[in-house]
Amino acid sequence: MPGNTFGHSFRITTWGESHGNAVGVVVDGVPAGLELSEVDVQKELDRRRPGQSEVSTPRSESDTVEILSGVFGGVTTGTPVSMFVRNRNANPGAYDYIKDIPRPGHADLFYMEKYGFRDHRGGGRSSGRETIGRVAGGAIAKKLLMFFGIEVFAHVIELGGIKAGPVTFEAIRDNVERTAVRSADLEAAEKMLEQVRLARDEGDSIGGIVEIIATGMPIGLGEPVFGKLDADIAGGLMSIGAVKGVEVGVGFECARMKGSQMNDAFLVDDGQIVPESNNAGGIIGGLSTGLPLICRAAVKPTPSISKKQKSVNVASMEETGIEIHGRHDPTIPPRMVPVAEAMVALVLTDHMIRGGRMNPEYLLK
Amino acid sequence: MPGNTFGHSFRITTWGESHGNAVGVVVDGVPAGLELSEVDVQKELDRRRPGQSEVSTPRSESDTVEILSGVFGGVTTGTPVSMFVRNRNANPGAYDYIKDIPRPGHADLFYMEKYGFRDHRGGGRSSGRETIGRVAGGAIAKKLLMFFGIEVFAHVIELGGIKAGPVTFEAIRDNVERTAVRSADLEAAEKMLEQVRLARDEGDSIGGIVEIIATGMPIGLGEPVFGKLDADIAGGLMSIGAVKGVEVGVGFECARMKGSQMNDAFLVDDGQIVPESNNAGGIIGGLSTGLPLICRAAVKPTPSISKKQKSVNVASMEETGIEIHGRHDPTIPPRMVPVAEAMVALVLTDHMIRGGRMNPEYLLK
């Protein structure tokens, strides 16, 4: 089974290569009755697009989206929403010099082995440009969720070894777009930015961690035992290029905790039974607990670096050095923020419909 | 969409509750021509079953499997393999005292909210007994993979704060079944066991980390961009109860690395291009690299503890203490080893078929 569709009751099918004609997405399962225009989608794409700050690639793309179907009179009709973005600043020739030299840390060699040959133009399908479809689909998901009071947002909590201090949800909402690194701890953000500059100057790159939060969560979202909410989120986040780890709540730290520390005890609050802490990160047994969903993705340093690396020429089978001077980001997490939000929003919307909490036909029912 | 089916071209559908009549699995997509008997499945179930050592629950279940279909003359026929295990030592009455008191760290309350009410007998579907179906299905997957030289095995690398030292693959194969904690570093295993005893004596529990490895990997397994190999593995591992984090290769450590450190350079070895290191854990761009697959799951401490915890009686809505004296494991990772192996084996088998590398009809073709 091919792998370009994500989701079940709400699903996206993405397509497009870095230096082909266009990239896009078909979103199926959007309930009728949602006000939707290009503006809603464009604002998310603008957060993802290249060239937005000094921490991102200088490739210049306006990434202007066109909605091709599924909307009539400014409102969704229940039919699939097709959206696409033309690749304008493609420069495929720039990759000719590495046509035969797979880039370390990239999928070049493995695409070649899998498909017999490959589109060598800037990563082709394995390029970060593939995430445009995710973000466009996620924009619709986010708008649908807001109808139900669910808000998804993300921030960078670690970059190049600099960890952000604890921040409130309000601080994240307020601050995250105020810094190029998208960290809500503005002091740490300064230090992170410094790390980015250092790495860039060395022709190197740095990794980090993105945290994604969803507030306004209903209780009981998730489908045991394989469609658990955390399982779908883990799959969704891990499917983003460069992500090497995913955790929920205290995450890997749970390995060093005792049951009496880890368990979130129950108490009565305002007539409701609620967990008194949130070590679980809002998911227990694969079901949402009603507390905020908190999860994190570990992002490796950008594999494209101008520092010299070792590779092999597949034509001559000779070892060779490689320096990658294409347009690339010195670090990925800041631009991954909207992508990670999109993946979590897509999963939540899917589960809202699967759980009978969002009407799949007409939103206002 | 309900959630009890896992996989696409090779898929399991599991069913059954902790204290119901039975638990089981239907495995669909098993190619014809595989020699298969209950012995193959039983040996994996025996690694999972309760009562096998001092680190596991004293619930006594032989977990004897019966194959009900799909095998004729000792060989699979290409039709679905249905297997089941009767629950013998069920003791549903033992849970009556907590019928109205959701256990902290368990899904009790959230099942209740989702389904209107719940099967309160020992966790019902959210019990660890649910994994019997996974392990039985995984046993078939492991046997299929061995046909192609792919071996999946796992071990405990951290328990109660004790970390195992580096071990070779050979040491894992040799040692893992020699200790109750299933850690291949026998010295660390002793200390881990001590931690388990301490926690049990305190009426508490401890968490840990399981590492899963697959050797003999082909190149290019995985389906971009949402069916990436790591995405499916992350979803599969996170769907196991008690798992709070998943990582591949260096995992979360990548956040502190530079691109020049993280990237696995290429060299020529025996006429083949291979990565010279394996920071990627055998997966880049969602495709297998041919190097061993290495991934880890963080497992929280058993939520059932006899130490007093705070909860609420849902009938009276009064806060109350709760002490859980049922039969439970003081730590989960040792028994999760065969479950985690099963999930990885299921994903790999699915992708072998999806990628056209295992004939879906007749194994010997």
Added chain:
Amino acid sequence: MPGNTFGHSFRITTWGESHGNAVGVVVDGVPAGLELSEVDVQKELDRRRPGQSEVSTPRSESDTVEILSGVFGGVTTGTPVSMFVRNRNANPGAYDYIKDIPRPGHADLFYMEKYGFRDHRGGGRSSGRETIGRVAGGAIAKKLLMFFGIEVFAHVIELGGIKAGPVTFEAIRDNVERTAVRSADLEAAEKMLEQVRLARDEGDSIGGIVEIIATGMPIGLGEPVFGKLDADIAGGLMSIGAVKGVEVGVGFECARMKGSQMNDAFLVDDGQIVPESNNAGGIIGGLSTGLPLICRAAVKPTPSISKKQKSVNVASMEETGIEIHGRHDPTIPPRMVPVAEAMVALVLTDHMIRGGRMNPEYLLK
């Protein structure tokens, strides 16, 4: 992708061979809160089971069902319902004489080619016994639909060239179980029975047509453009062994009609807009119209006949005669009635949930 799962939001996975240990089904997506016991399922299985009348095979099977999971205290819990039936009167040795001789009209030869070899015992998976899982799953679907006032029932409208006259829905409900041939036109039923006897005495078999009706239909059920209600019904009915044609409403007769005859005009009835006729059979554009759903399946004569036929011995590759003296039905449509009802009920239940009209978690919501 293997093919033993049917449905999306409500799905069955069936398993089992004619002369293996057992046959069964896992039903996933049953909302919690439905009263369910073996009695509900058994009554449908009794309508399908062999030996019930002179028009069915003398194989004697009580087909006693056991529910293994998903029900607690007589009520569904939202977890998968697993059910199975032991094969008691299996007599695999009876098929040894045709081990190497594929039976004309059966799938024997093609299973052999597909899977490398086959379970030759009475058809194995391609036997009519495979439909036990469908009927058991359909029993749950029918009970769920009755909650919403949707009733599914079927009858034989043609058998061995004898056509039933027009009958009311009431006559179908009243009469269908009063005759061995399950035709509601009791006069025609007599003649059909005569045809069955004649065919049986000649060592031959006859075909016929089953009509399935659903009343109490909501409006707008179905998912354009590939999950249309009629598309799913057509696929479901055609998946039953021996069905060679499917039609909805006037069906094939539409080929000879004009638009002005075929179109169902609209009028106002009791404040609602309704079609004034039902040529469409209750489905237009793949969506239910609110009028009764009417569809039909053409069923070929039983391929197993004792009359001599020509075949080939696959071992010697010599042409040979074959007479099939196993236990078989002289005609299939009467026993297919509950199977066809099950398939339509499964599709409708699936679409009720997909369309947000039946809560997937808790039925009483």
Added chain:
Amino acid sequence: MPGNTFGHSFRITTWGESHGNAVGVVVDGVPAGLELSEVDVQKELDRRRPGQSEVSTPRSESDTVEILSGVFGGVTTGTPVSMFVRNRNANPGAYDYIKDIPRPGHADLFYMEKYGFRDHRGGGRSSGRETIGRVAGGAIAKKLLMFFGIEVFAHVIELGGIKAGPVTFEAIRDNVERTAVRSADLEAAEKMLEQVRLARDEGDSIGGIVEIIATGMPIGLGEPVFGKLDADIAGGLMSIGAVKGVEVGVGFECARMKGSQMNDAFLVDDGQIVPESNNAGGIIGGLSTGLPLICRAAVKPTPSISKKQKSVNVASMEETGIEIHGRHDPTIPPRMVPVAEAMVALVLTDHMIRGGRMNPEYLLK
């Protein structure tokens, strides 16, 4: 689950409305290595497009396709192929007069009930223009199948009560594009054409039957028991708007046959065991037999007619007459020929991959 994706291992996701910006398709699962250009797709779209002859709507659309992704250097890369066609001659205003008056035989009223409101411009998603995506996807499927010697073609065998006589496969290939009605019996074609003219002159429309054939079939294609080849074909054909019946081989005629007539006996031919007749239409037990696949779809008369019909104004709830003077076909079967071919080709390609007979990664493997 929404319904705009068809297929499993080879799948299309279609989108677009009759009078929106564009219509299109994403084809996922195309193996790398297939030579593909717009020419391959355009030639199929040209067979489907409006205005091609006197039997089709005068709406003038060139339906020029653009391939947006998945092809590099004239060859498929294994990534999704996205294709689209701009709607040029859309004239949404032409439908304003029937904005509130649902057209009999159309889905207007039922879309309105399902989605709360609807895109009233010429059927929106339920328009025949939706099939552009199917035909574009089918063009790729047909080209892939030709690699394996499988050819899919269709013809009109009945129109307005005129039946074509028996024709050879060669006659179909030679003649079908020589007549506007796409019937291979040229004499009957003349009479059919006469019926079309008569109906058009009366402001009426006529129905018919399309037969689809696939030659060069392998043995054993199909996935028991719900993914049988005939089940998938039935679902695929029934999902085309206006189809009310589907049959395989002798189809409904089997109801009047005896087993001894229906069964295709086996004989030895050229060292192979083959059925000596093809009453089964190339499928038994849901598996292909190796003989030509033969199936038929019954197509209702075009619901849009200029003859006066009865309907109701949904705003005033008053009964009213309606005459439809939009651009429409007086009969559908001739233009459905390429659509029906596409659906069968899509199913066969899907099953070729599912059955391990077409490499899903690299066609030339």
